[in-house]
Amino acid sequence: MSREAVHDHIDRHIPEHIDRIREYVRQPSVSQTGEGIREGVELLAQYYRDLGCAEVEIVETDGHPGIFAYYDAGAPRTIVNYAMYDVQPADPAEWTHPPFEATIAPAGPHPKAVYGRGAWFTKGPYRAFLNALESIIAVEGTLPVNIYFIAEGEEEIASPHFAQIAERYRDRLRQADAALTLGGAQDASGRVSMFLGNKGFVYFDLVSAADGKGHGPVGAAVHDSLQGIVGTPAWRLAGALSTLVDGRSGEVLIEGFTEKVRSLSDADEALLVKLREQLSTGDFSRGFPNLGGEGRIDSFADGLSDIDALRRYTAAPTFNLNGVRGGYTGPGTVNFAVPTELIATIDCRLVPDMEPEEFLTKLRAHLDRHGYQDIEIRTHSEYTWAKTDPDDDVVRACLRAYQDMGADVLVWPSKGTSGAWWVLNRLLGLPTVKEGGLGHGGGFHAPDEYFVLESDGSVAGLAECEKSHVDILYSFGNYPNEY
């Protein structure tokens, strides 16, 4: 059986595979500063050439360049594979293992890991995926699917030009059957999380500023003893905010805010029922994504039951007062002044079928209607949601492969976070599996980021990670037939 031969090939070439991972991690490519970006994109393009892609193009944008590449396997099915080659900045002073040396060392219970900025997010797992592809080609001469590769170098700065890259190749990319990205999706216990969507996002400031006409001082803050005669923009912001959300019930009061919210399908509801069962085996609320830090949920809002918490997390919009700034923000009795402006930062996660522009139009109309025409909406970022049907072939093919591997999988109808995946799912119209594969790491956006190469058995090591990529590709390439 050809998959077994590929697995054997992987086992025999792990040292070389580790070398390629270390090579990629050693190359800085920091999108915030631009450090190593050009060398980073050249290196990834070279990887696609090494693979045997007939087309490899570096795509210039208004920001950092992207890549378009195509591997024609002559296969019946085609995927779009997304990659990011950029990483977060890293301050070497905070790292035990220097961020761009790809040091090999143990990590927690695991005997062997590679350390470095991007080792986990996403260079280690992505280079493992390329290692898997090379292994398949070495054994089979080609791949079980055709692959469009599309890469960006700005994921860590909110993907401002990813849609621009995808649009240039839109007509070809839309021909694919699915978007599928494989890396390492295991948590520390070895469980895999699979997300069939994510939420739209609008991040904006509401600004109440002095107008020189009786609402606050002009030029700079003035002494608070003058507040009665100079007026203030500060209370206007509090008033405006209170029209948006009922402070007592927490209900969002923007007219029509939820009118476009789509109910979950029966298939998605069934996923939630299964999720509840799976999460009930542990500390239920700790099972939600993005809850790995010190903050915890002792009790759900509004007395939500477990299943309702899952439903709200998955299928309801959020409207979060992220912070307020302006005036004096230090502690204690220090400053007495009327501020010139007060700014609230709000982020809002949108679900199908809410759209950012429509939301912003409703927000503006709401503020105007309530007498706050002067409150400025300053939008920082906005993108829409993504959603894939759990009955789509790419989802079923992934789940079949996981089942055959014996992996425990949590399937979420949607993640509560947001990202540029809407480009694949909505702009290109492709069913999308965001994160797939076995594999584990740590230090996401933090010092001493690592990717596990040899594990204690609780999670996959590098060989198992690459084999899982192989199996998922074969499963989808042949679905619904045997693979």
Add this chain to the structure above:
Amino acid sequence: MSREAVHDHIDRHIPEHIDRIREYVRQPSVSQTGEGIREGVELLAQYYRDLGCAEVEIVETDGHPGIFAYYDAGAPRTIVNYAMYDVQPADPAEWTHPPFEATIAPAGPHPKAVYGRGAWFTKGPYRAFLNALESIIAVEGTLPVNIYFIAEGEEEIASPHFAQIAERYRDRLRQADAALTLGGAQDASGRVSMFLGNKGFVYFDLVSAADGKGHGPVGAAVHDSLQGIVGTPAWRLAGALSTLVDGRSGEVLIEGFTEKVRSLSDADEALLVKLREQLSTGDFSRGFPNLGGEGRIDSFADGLSDIDALRRYTAAPTFNLNGVRGGYTGPGTVNFAVPTELIATIDCRLVPDMEPEEFLTKLRAHLDRHGYQDIEIRTHSEYTWAKTDPDDDVVRACLRAYQDMGADVLVWPSKGTSGAWWVLNRLLGLPTVKEGGLGHGGGFHAPDEYFVLESDGSVAGLAECEKSHVDILYSFGNYPNEY
């Protein structure tokens, strides 16, 4: 005439008077850090002994010590004279003239000034006052009034123990006829401002914190994607604030907030009419106290007329949203989190007959009534107002002296700021003149603070400053008789 002999004495002893000022300025006495506090209080106590006070006591408190001293002149009238011997911290790196060297140098148009921390607020003018007293005693053998001296070393940290000091000598101090403090009250144009009161003050935080019961994350902030299921304390703060002030009209909505506000007397109203005339000769709104910085008032709140702006500044409470903190307070798209708490800092200036405790009781009741029992009121400082009748002898005596000096005087029924003067005015029950005398300086609470010794003629130099103190004391000592 004896006053003339005293004036002559002052003119002949200016070099020695400057030496005493420099000695006092050179002595650090920083209440925030404690630096030089003990030496500072000893030096001031020695000054009172040098003057010939029969009683001089250093008064220990729970904080920095104060001083009680008494000079018995055998005069019919007695004043309480307030002093502070502490100063703000000074970072020498920010100063051209080192803060504790009392350098003599020009200042703007003025040929001679003394520089140093406290040179202007208040060591220079206060030592000038003591020089004036010494000159009177040198010529006359005694003073025209008996004087209780009461000093604190914590003015710059909000006078937490001044009432404690005054209470220890309360029975004796209450016997005085007035509280009178003389320094230098001239602005850059030479005009004197006289304030017949100040406002009460409450400075507090309103805290909305996660409760572990559905209002926000416990332990630390969590990712904003979880907002819907973790709840948030942030919108509760906005809601609570909006019940306090109407965001559109700016009206304070706390039940009974203004019910105790006393109308201005006819005499105070007459002062406002005169003030309007005087301020109309320049940029009207720049004539308000504490408006010397970059911030300006282009238009009064609520379309107030000039006289109404004066009335509101003088006789209406303020309710200022000083700042809000919590959550992410930096610019741009960086953080996505549900904060564990949000804090609003509010300061409120109270007028006769509002009292801090009563205000806080009303505020608590208001929040409770509106469903915000969980919002904590965290009070940082509170003190009450002071108010002196413009027809009181001490006021008339001051005004007579100013008139005889040819000084242009703005008489304010009250200043919009607050201070520990309630101790003299309310605890001791004394008519109080807060700031009197000719003299000018700059750099209040800033680097290169200075006190003018020789002027360009627009303001008083040191000799004129001391002479104005002499004249005011004689005027009050003999009032309503000639002096």
